Amino acid sequence: MAAVSTRTRTAAPGRAGNGLLGDIGAVFLREMSLVLRDPFSVIFSLVQPLVFLALFGPLLAGSVDPAAIGGASPLQWFLPGVIVMICLFGTSTTGSNLLFEITVGSYERVLASPLHRSAILIGKALKELAPLVVQAALITLVSIPFGFRLYPVQVLVGLLILGVFGVGMGAFSNALAIASRKREWMFWGVQQSLLFPLLILSGMMLPLEAGPRWIQVVGRFNPLTYIVDAERALFAGSFSDPAIGWAALAAALTCATGLWVGVRQVARSTT
Amino acid sequence: MIHTELLTRHFVTKKEVVEAVKGVDIDIAAGELVAFLGPNGAGKSTTLRMLTTLLPPTSGSAWVAGASITTEPAVVRSRIGYIGQGDGAGHSFRVMDELVMQGRFYGMNSADALARAKELSRTLDLTALEKRRVSSLSGGQRRRLDIALGLMHSPGLLFLDEPSTGMDPHNRANLWDHINRLRERQETTIVLTTHYLEEADSYAERLLVIDHGVIIANDTAANLKATLAGDRISVTVDGAHSSAASAVLAQRGTELSTSAAIRTDHRLDPVQRDGQGPPPTPDDSADVTISGRFQHGTRALPVVLRELDHAGVAVRAADVRVPTLDDVFLSLTGRSLREEEVAAWRR
Numbered sequence: 001m002a003a004v005s006t007r008t009r010t011a012a013p014g015r016a017g018n019g020l021l022g023d024i025g026a027v028f029l030r031e032m033s034l035v036l037r038d039p040f041s042v043i044f045s046l047v048q049p050l051v052f053l054a055l056f057g058p059l060l061a062g063s064v065d066p067a068a069i070g071g072a073s074p075l076q077w078f079l080p081g082v083i084v085m086i087c088l089f090g091t092s093t094t095g096s097n098l099l100f101e102i103t104v105g106s107y108e109r110v111l112a113s114p115l116h117r118s119a120i121l122i123g124k125a126l127k128e129l130a131p132l133v134v135q136a137a138l139i140t141l142v143s144i145p146f147g148f149r150l151y152p153v154q155v156l157v158g159l160l161i162l163g164v165f166g167v168g169m170g171a172f173s174n175a176l177a178i179a180s181r182k183r184e185w186m187f188w189g190v191q192q193s194l195l196f197p198l199l200i201l202s203g204m205m206l207p208l209e210a211g212p213r214w215i216q217v218v219g220r221f222n223p224l225t226y227i228v229d230a231e232r233a234l235f236a237g238s239f240s241d242p243a244i245g246w247a248a249l250a251a252a253l254t255c256a257t258g259l260w261v262g263v264r265q266v267a268r269s270t271t
Numbered sequence: 272m273i274h275t276e277l278l279t280r281h282f283v284t285k286k287e288v289v290e291a292v293k294g295v296d297i298d299i300a301a302g303e304l305v306a307f308l309g310p311n312g313a314g315k316s317t318t319l320r321m322l323t324t325l326l327p328p329t330s331g332s333a334w335v336a337g338a339s340i341t342t343e344p345a346v347v348r349s350r351i352g353y354i355g356q357g358d359g360a361g362h363s364f365r366v367m368d369e370l371v372m373q374g375r376f377y378g379m380n381s382a383d384a385l386a387r388a389k390e391l392s393r394t395l396d397l398t399a400l401e402k403r404r405v406s407s408l409s410g411g412q413r414r415r416l417d418i419a420l421g422l423m424h425s426p427g428l429l430f431l432d433e434p435s436t437g438m439d440p441h442n443r444a445n446l447w448d449h450i451n452r453l454r455e456r457q458e459t460t461i462v463l464t465t466h467y468l469e470e471a472d473s474y475a476e477r478l479l480v481i482d483h484g485v486i487i488a489n490d491t492a493a494n495l496k497a498t499l500a501g502d503r504i505s506v507t508v509d510g511a512h513s514s515a516a517s518a519v520l521a522q523r524g525t526e527l528s529t530s531a532a533i534r535t536d537h538r539l540d541p542v543q544r545d546g547q548g549p550p551p552t553p554d555d556s557a558d559v560t561i562s563g564r565f566q567h568g569t570r571a572l573p574v575v576l577r578e579l580d581h582a583g584v585a586v587r588a589a590d591v592r593v594p595t596l597d598d599v600f601l602s603l604t605g606r607s608l609r610e611e612e613v614a615a616w617r618r
Binding site: 104 | 320323324325326327345346348349351353354355356357358359360361362363364365368369372373375376377378417420421
């Protein structure tokens with residue numbers, strides 16, 4: 001029998017370490033290979049917000065009292081909402097890819113690697129955010145001839161806040177995917193039941209100001225409301241709106257909580 | 272390379288606590304090829320998942336490749352390779368991309384990762400598939416890719432969880448060719464789980480037989496078979512000589528058993544088959560088979576036959592059966608692993 005009783009210490013190198021940023025980069029690159037190898041998916045993702053802007057925008061303009069949207073042009077008011085919406089749709093559904101990887105088995109292989117647990121979540125969320133930058137740039141450019149005024153620096157700050165928020169949303173989505181790994185229907189059930197109230201109660205598509213008082217009160221407890229308000233202020237060229245500070249806080253809190261919940265779920269995901 | 276102390280894992284289900292692994296002590300030296308053998312649900316995979324840090328133990332400790340699985344899981348992960356039961360590669364990804372990214376996950380730079388991926392793709396016969404999407408590969412191709420993924424960072428310790436489940440015998444032999452070549456080239460320690468008896472018998476250097484979360488045997492296949500099962504000699508004699516023959520066999524053999532051979536003409540009787548006639552009954556003139564356990568059965572057989580001849584017993588047939596690992600498992604647990612294997616194939 002070849003058993004030995006002593007602990008064998010090998011001369012293997014320690015943690016080969018990419019560092020956290022390197023790990024995030026590696027996960028992001030892997031996810032991005034899906035987009036880069038299949039450029040068609042990018043084209044479709046670009047068409048979607050344009051359709052929304054082109055079809056919903058005019059309806060909104062015809063049905064909303066300009067006073068409810070602060071006297072702004074409907075386009076100037078609606079476009080930031082569409083960008084937040086793309087971000088929300090993309091990051092909140094990212095868990096479905098993870099769910100697929102869990103079912104197939106490749107997620108387990110990733111877990112057995114020395115990657116930082118948070119890097120797995122952040123890298124996957126960033127993949128959903130990368131197309132967002134392209135989408136935002138495109139719909140902004142397309143909107144300029146229709147009277148949209150572009151403030152590049154403010155818009156960049158707006159995208160940054162949105163990015164931090166999106167990483168948190170992505171982490172929540174992945175946490176939900178892990179929690180649903182034994183009953184997949186639960187992922188879509190919970191995601192859909194949360195997404196639409198969150199979306200409507202943020203004033204993203206229709207102004208909360210036009211709704212009853214209770215809706216406005218509930219909306220104040222929705223972190224997304226602050227994000228939407230801040231994006232509108234920033235896209236309108238303002239840096240002084242207090243909503244921007246609140247949005248930065250809401251985004252940071254969403255990101256921190258999402259990653260905390262997510263990393264805990266990752267640790268539990270193999271039981 | 273591996274040392275565990277009272278490694279334990281419980282699962283809490285709705286109603287009860289399931290003790291999947293009950294305090295196992297394992298020692299595996301560098302360069303060994305060890306297999307966990309046991310039926311489904313015995314605790315093989317749970318043990319492996321604890322050793323690979325995928326599952327935290329309920330209690331107990333383990334050191335794998337020089338680091339503790341509980342306090343330094345990231346170090347353990349960076350030193351081991353793991354090939355799980357499922358597909359290692361994501362279905363939407365391309366073969367080469369997955370290999371290169373796997374290298375990046377382990378801290379290799381792009382150039383090294385690409386060179387290593389190319390090398391493994393050649394050895395594992397994946398070159399023609401490099402640009403294919405994983406979902407378009409056949410089962411055998413995917414398994415080769417899984418192995419390539421597990422080897423990307425050249426781990427000194429490789430874990431394989433049921434590597435050949437669902438593979439046909441040809442692919443299984445191929446898999447083992449790769450594993451053996453790997454061991455020849457670099458001193459890789461290999462730990463795997465299996466419920467295939469032949470696989471455990473022919474490839475593993477040492478077996479840890481596990482059942483109900485406990486390691487019930489730990490030795491080479493040859494030693495286990497010799498000490499726990501032994502060769503069985505059986506002789507068929509005329510019913511009238513049965514007690515004389517038993518007396519002869521008892522001189523050298525142990526664990527004697529006698530079974531009456533049922534006359535074949537009874538069995539072929541159509542009335543009997545319908546279950547309407549009387550059941551077949553042995554009588555004095557029917558053949559009786561007596562068997563016993565002997566050391567070195569093939570050498571003992573001629574001796575036994577000579578002694579039977581001296582005692583005036585006419586032997587109608589004789590047989591030596593060399594034990595299998597199933598006999599070992601049967602003698603350890605009273606159950607057969609073979610049935611598990613059949614069940615697994617049907618699934």
